[in-house]
Amino acid sequence: MHGVRRLYEQADLSELTALDDIELTIEPGTFVSIIGPSGCGKSTLLRLISGQEKPDAGTITVCGLTPKEAAEAKAFGFVPQSPALLPWLSVLGNVTLPHKVNRRGAARRRSRGEDDRGRPDLEAMLREVGLGESLHKLPAELSGGMKQRTAIVRAFGLRPDVLLLDEPFGALDEFTREALQEQLLELWEQTRATVVFVTHSISEAVRLSDKVVVMAPRPGRITDVIDIDLPRPRHQEIITSPEFHAYELALRESLRDAFSHSGVVR
Numbered sequence: 001m002h003g004v005r006r007l008y009e010q011a012d013l014s015e016l017t018a019l020d021d022i023e024l025t026i027e028p029g030t031f032v033s034i035i036g037p038s039g040c041g042k043s044t045l046l047r048l049i050s051g052q053e054k055p056d057a058g059t060i061t062v063c064g065l066t067p068k069e070a071a072e073a074k075a076f077g078f079v080p081q082s083p084a085l086l087p088w089l090s091v092l093g094n095v096t097l098p099h100k101v102n103r104r105g106a107a108r109r110r111s112r113g114e115d116d117r118g119r120p121d122l123e124a125m126l127r128e129v130g131l132g133e134s135l136h137k138l139p140a141e142l143s144g145g146m147k148q149r150t151a152i153v154r155a156f157g158l159r160p161d162v163l164l165l166d167e168p169f170g171a172l173d174e175f176t177r178e179a180l181q182e183q184l185l186e187l188w189e190q191t192r193a194t195v196v197f198v199t200h201s202i203s204e205a206v207r208l209s210d211k212v213v214v215m216a217p218r219p220g221r222i223t224d225v226i227d228i229d230l231p232r233p234r235h236q237e238i239i240t241s242p243e244f245h246a247y248e249l250a251l252r253e254s255l256r257d258a259f260s261h262s263g264v265v266r
């Protein structure tokens, strides 16, 4: 994205600059986290990338296409903060449904010569994330973590080029969160989608990412980009290493600056 700006009209008719002068390049197949205080424009950024909204200035290109073209080609997967599962369908039903309706996505995969990969073994993916016993349960019978696992498998199962996750683990306890981070990384390593992941957690951002983008509000902007040069897979010995803690500290410092613009930290 180049020179991207997004304005919103407020209730009092004044203009709010939700994003200003955003310059960001995300390498295909990388895992990028976006972190910053509430209101700095993280969700707005995802909506612009996915073509749900248009920038007021600047350009955005996704795999050589405009966001709208990429959306029409079903290049995106999306996992929101609270998973929108269809309540009358089982876990398996929720995950397989998009394959029954997403013909254009299938055509796109075939054109890339990915016919077999295009129809992944969704049941196996559900088993991998610990939902083997729950394939036929309804969403109402699932915990928050189980719902989020279902939503993640559904999104990865469509083999999107770009997967956008808007703080998907925010409502989960620390241990469930860590388990889901691990499962997310395993799915990502199998598919190598480009991932853009919004989080409020410093350790989550360091654990998951190749690159962490720090944003500040008023106006929403990028204040720092930190490359996380740690080996993968990032199991316990990496997470407890001094290098990992050094990245956490660097990110904390960078965020402190961002929060000082939000009025929360002075």
Ligand SMILES: Nc1ncnc2c1ncn2[C@@H]1O[C@H](COP(=O)(O)OP(=O)(O)OP(=O)(O)O)[C@@H](O)[C@H]1O
Pocket (backbone or CB within 6 Å): 008, 009, 010, 016, 018, 036, 037, 038, 039, 040, 041, 042, 043, 044, 045, 220
């Ligand atoms: N449709 C809209 N109309 C008016 N203002 C909006 C709209 N959407 C977002 N905003 C404003 O734009 C700014 C950025 O919002 P956004 O939701 O992108 O922030 P965020 O960083 O994702 O916040 P959070 O961490 O709280 O989810 C906020 O000040 C918000 O009030």
